[in-house]
Structures are given as structure tokens and as C-alpha cells.
Amino acid sequence: MHLIIALGVRIEQTRRRLAKLRQEGLVDRITLPRAGWTRVWFATPYGVEVAADGPELR
Known part of the structure; x- marks a missing residue:
């Protein structure tokens, strides 16, 4: 998921975003x-x- 949505940021930031979601x-x-x-x-x-x-998905 990290590679798909947030390649340019640190993995910790992706983990925090997913935890919030x-x-x-x-x-x-x-x-x-x-x-x-x-x-x-x-x-x-x-x-x-x-x-x-x-x-965005319509």
C-alpha cells in the first residue's frame, strides 16, 4: 500500500495515515x-x- 499511495514519504507516515483511516x-x-x-x-x-x-470516483 505504501508503494501505491505514498512512495515519496516515510513509511511511518503511511502507517499513521492507515491507522487513522x-x-x-x-x-x-x-x-x-x-x-x-x-x-x-x-x-x-x-x-x-x-x-x-x-x-473522484464518479
């Missing part, structure tokens, strides 16, 4: 133990609804 219920994550505990981030149903209402 998670706290707001817009995204969530799962952890894959067999993939070296990689975290996979995804939009929640509420996050999809909010994004769909934005003019």
Missing part, C-alpha cells in the same frame, strides 16, 4: 502468517460507500 472505519487489515506476517489492507463497506460518494 482504520480508526474511522474506512479501512481494515488482516495479517497473513504464512506470508511473513504481511498485513493486507482493504476498504471496509463503509469506506467503499464514502469513496463512491466522492467526485
